[in-house]
Amino acid sequence: MATTTTSLPPELVPEPLSTGPVTAGSLDDQVLAFPDRPPPLKWFVALAFTLGCFAVGALLIVYTICTGIGVWGNNRPVFWGFDIINFVFWIGIGHAGTLISAILFLFRARWRNAIARFAEAMTIFAVMCAGIFPLIHVGRPWLAFWLFPYPNQRGIWPNFRSPLMWDVFAVNTYFSVSLMFWYLGLVPDLASLRDRTRPGFRKVIYAILSLGWRGSATHWLHFEKAYLLLAGLATGLVLSVHSVVSFDFAVSLVPGWHMTIFPPYFVTGAIFAGFAMVVIVLVVVRESMDLGNLITLRHLDLMNKVILGTSCLMGYSYLMEAFTAWYSMNPFLHHTFRQYVAGTYWWAGWICIGCNILAPQLFWVPKWRRSYPVMLFVALAVTVGMWFERFVIIVISLSQDYLPSSWHVYWPTPVDFGILLGSFGLFFSLVLLFARVLPIIATTEVKAALQGAQPGHEGVAS
């Protein structure tokens, strides 16, 4: 009861997860009102810009498909270039959403409620961006269905001992499960939207999407069980997906790839990069949509702590990789690791270390964890740094492997950069559209954790 809170020393009282008076009704009026209002001009400007970027990427993909992937910089022995770098990068971005929605849910970290919906949406959009790259990487994307094991007139089956096959299953499962998890959480919120929207076309759409959700006690009983089960399943899944992505590398024999630390190292990196992207988007959303009272500085502070923690784990992974290389007594591995920091692409290795390990150390200062300029700087640095980490792993390892006569310096072409730009355009276009038509905050989850929302908890803030 109220006395428990007041009897605590002030420094132990948790900071509230929302500022100002927030009630269930005011929450709906604030969060669910966006679809009712015409978007501001700046939204249209932003959408035009992101769609323009997407159009560039889409045209270049058409150009690539019509001409062949020779328009990219990939050439032997660097057969994996921007295509796979971007794939791993975007899949990683997605992992933050699942971590926030599933793992933090299992840990009962209530602060996730206000940001989970946005993070889950970003997961889905990021996986959509990621999915483009293996598709165009196969060169003849209209035959990409050959990846799936189906009985065919050629009488052949895919090789289930190949990590690339595991990847097909992992990524497709990840997308399906993320979509299911996201939609499940959306149903009660869509019901709220349905009931507050005036009759018309939009109401019809919300009514269909919400499936006639009534919020009966029976509904909630099964819903909560399903959500809990999905959170548990998604937790295992998110750890498996990037592990499988790392198997694409670790199961091979390329020096610098063939390492047992890769699965946990990739999962950590994915969460790290994803949190940085969520921070960037949340800062923009918080300011442009006036959600400062629901997405507080405490949320951003906690997010930044996760970034700091995962950054330290990344530092450990880098050191452990270097140690493994040194301890292996393997001259090929020694050579590859020297290439990481002192070879043709020495700058990429140092961008990695600077952006991923050094920049987030700013977050040791509590004040900087709550400062927009610092957190935007760090989050952008991490995004760039994590992209370069995949560049280091893929390009540096491949460009100089066992056979010196086939060494080759890889340089991307403008087409490579254009398609990367296009994937960012697609991602942010989808984020912008999502922000206007769907509930961007999981209102039912926030309502359930408001003051006095539960019997016997009156007066206790979460």
Added chain:
Amino acid sequence: MSDPVHAVVGLFETPRALLEAIARLRPRGLGRLEAYTPYPVHGIDQALGLRRSPLPGMVLVMGIVGTVTAFAFQYWISAVDYPLITGGKPATSWQAFVPIMFEVMVLFATFTAGLGMLLLLNRLPELDHPLLGSSSMSAITRDRLALAVESEGDGLDVAAAQRALTEAGAVAVEVVARPPGPYTVSIAAAAVAALVAGVAVVAAGLGTWVAVKAFPALPPMVHMLEQPRLSAQGGSGFFEDGRAARLPVPGTVARGRLPHPFTRQEEASVLGNPLARTGPVLALGRRVYGERCLVCHGSLGDGKALLSAAYGAKPANLHTAAARALPDGQIYHVIVAGKNSMPPYVRELSQDERWAAVHYVRALQRAQNAEARDF
């Protein structure tokens, strides 16, 4: 009131008030009690006496089914139907199947949890539920908690339910009729869905028709066929005569194709069969005879052919005394140069094939004209 009553709904402002109302109304037995809340409220299922959700058991079973399915599928493909040795591992090594078994387990379990909850347990979508048309609904999905006394089929004491809810502290009480009033959303939704489906069906049909008419013989997947190579009888801009097919360079001799120096059959008598009469040679001869000679000379070599009636020619009977007396070299010459209406087989058959055929013809002759000592 003409419509039968579906439920009497009372609205409450706090979860505690709702729980207290449930406790007061539950022993009264006025009808089926159901609570409606904007978010899950702790303890409401115990208060209403709801049974535990069977979802975890369903998910467990389907998770196991998914795991077993993925294992069986991969094992059958990789070890039985299409054994592929990778990295020196036996075809039955199951360890590599684990990642996909896990993913499929998650996939099956997730869709069981999600769709099982929505479709099976909560019986959604249900766009025409009476309560969806009530004015209480928008309060419920916003911030009010509701307790409904629902009809169990045999009528409902509406007045008693209204009184009981008011006494329990409801701030508003609504009587919800069945069938619902003009709940336009579900009708409009059905209309829109039908329209979309109709347009999709018509568009798909038209698209298929156009595709079939416009590209009737579009060859599927001809990537290996369409190559930058020369076709045997095709043209080529590379050579002076514009032809893709080339003649051999003058003066060269292809392997197994030594030139035959004789023009007259008698001259060829000097040639002897260079091949020994061994099993493989006779087998080759039999194959060559079967492919080239049999249609006209007959399977026994007696000139009773498969084609002769329609073909109009009179193939030689190889068992005449004259034919049997021919030296090997003359038979060879006939194969090379042809005779009467028999075409030359110099291009079709190599030297060894021709001589093997000669051996086989000799074997046929001897078999058809066997002497006592042959038995």
